[in-house]
Amino acid sequence: MRLLTHLLALLALSLFAAQPAAAQSILRDAETEAFLRDISAPLVEAAGLEPENVDVVLVNDPSINAFVAGGQVVYIHSGLIDAADTANEVQGVIAHELGHVTGGHVIRIGEGYQAASRISILSMLAGIGAALAGGGEAAMGIMAAGQQAAMNKFLSFSRTQEASADAAGAQYLSDAGITGKGSLAFFGKLLGEEFRRGIRQDDEAGFYRTHPLSGDRIAKLRETYVVDPAWDTPLNEDWEARFARVKAKLQGYTAKPEATFRDYPESDTSTPALLARAYAYHKEARIERALDAADTLIARSPTDPYFLELKGQVLLESGRADEAIVPLRQASDLTLSEPLIASMLGHALIATEDETHYEEAEQVLRAAVGRDRYNPFAWYQLGVVYAARGDMARARLASAEQQVMSRQYPLALRSAQAAEAQLPYGSPDWLRAQDIAMEARALMEQLCDMKRARCDGRRR
Known part of the structure; x- marks a missing residue:
């Protein structure tokens, strides 16, 4: 056994x-x-x-x-x-x-x-x-x-x-x-x-x-x-340059700042180094240093959407939502409303607590989840803006979307049932609420079965 x-x-x-x-x-x-x-x-x-x-x-x-x-x-x-x-x-x-x-x-x-x-x-x-x-x-x-x-x-x-x-x-x-x-x-x-x-x-x-x-x-x-015709094919320079940026951003985001500053010292003024240090400065709440790095990158390439996104993110997460809107809107436009960037823009618009921004925030967030349904952050923000505009039925439906993706199945079930009760009978949103409720029930049952199997295994 x-x-x-x-x-x-x-x-x-x-x-x-x-x-x-x-x-x-x-x-x-x-x-x-x-x-x-x-x-x-x-x-x-x-x-x-x-x-x-x-x-x-x-x-x-x-x-x-x-x-x-x-x-x-x-x-x-x-x-x-x-x-x-x-x-x-x-x-x-x-x-x-x-x-x-x-x-x-x-x-x-x-x-x-x-x-x-x-x-x-x-x-x-x-x-x-x-x-x-x-x-x-x-x-x-x-x-x-x-x-x-x-x-x-x-x-x-x-x-x-x-x-x-x-x-x-x-x-x-x-x-x-x-x-x-x-x-x-x-x-x-x-x-x-x-x-x-x-x-x-x-x-x-x-x-x-x-x-x-x-x-x-x-x-x-x-x-x-070694015998393959592609063996001596040179590396794709564009991919390698992009990899250096991605790797630097990842370290700046996940590593301790001291490790980032060691691997990307101030003497290194390359684009990857500036990206890594911007995130490290942001983690240490040295906001002006992070913004200086972002501005240097934008000066080098004013239409690079990811540099604009970086500046907007630092401003937004530093409590300066009003200032974050402009670079995030530019980044969203340049990427044709890339879902992750668009959801950050929607967050900034909502965070201003300015009701005149809510209509744009709803449009931006609906476009984001339309292209990327598996984005719980965007669904959460969309629920916030629906609630702020008094549309509680769709606020609950958006919450159900976010909760089922976050494995909060009992909450998702309750939110979906509440949305279904308020939405027009037979409408696409009403049908979606039913789907989420059924999905949440099935996943809850699956978890219960797994728990029972683990308990049976321990008893054996």
Whole structure:
């Protein structure tokens, strides 16, 4: 039974990963999302998928990792961006994860679990038979061997999936005309990390791993990449410049300010350094220094929407909503109402507490959720402006949208029911309120089932 417990734990981990937002925060930034979308698009097309149907999501986690968890979504940890030196390295990771998507590996994990379970059950039956025949020690040996065989079966299945994703990722890079040098470089980083952590690289250690040995993966992929026509393709200069900005912003936002000032000292006047320091200054409430950095960036490129967004964000979060409106409105116009920027503009308009801004705020926020329904912040702000304008039915509906995405299912159910009772019968908003109520009920029942299963597992 100990083996079954281990296997169930592995399966539980895979199911937990399928709901990453439940335990880990998602980092959303307009510039970063546009960058990840652009560098992944040629790989997505090479994989035979539609770029508009595939999302690359950034998870706030310092570990060097990426994963898929069902559907066409690739999750990348912030620690991976921090560890990478080039956009090409990140593309190598995305290509590998797309190999998992096209291979249906998350769905097929159940096959590996079932095969391992069959071995374990058969060994238990054989052990019971030996025990009944009077061979107690033999019975223990048979069951222990069966447990080990079952675990090895499951781990072998996982390693096969990883090798398959490696091969698929290499093919997607090749078909997209993108060099595999970044992929090899990143695997080299992983190998170095394993050495630092004292992880053995011999065959015996590899037998107990969910992934193939990093050294073996590098050797096999090198054979594939060096003969590929795309091997000597130069890096995309635009992508690399954008990566430097994204990486700097990420550090400025997530790292301690002293670490940011160490890596991006005052003597560094490059665009990435100014971005990183602006966020670090903002975190330390050194608002004028943050605004000076933003203004320097805007002077260099007056129509860069992300520089304008930065200035607007610093002003808004410093309690200067009136001043934030102009740069945020410019940024929204330049990006054709990019949802994240538009929702920040809507927030600024509401934060002025000037009723003359409410109509514009409603228009801006409705446009934002129209293009990005999975934006709980925008839904919350839209609920605020509806309530301020006296439209309580739609305020409750907007609250229900925000609450179901924030996993506040009982609140979402109550808000949706209250909205449904007030909205015109049969209207699109009335139907949406019904949908949210049904979704909230189903998710509440799902959570109850999971809790019951955990309790049953502990009792066993």
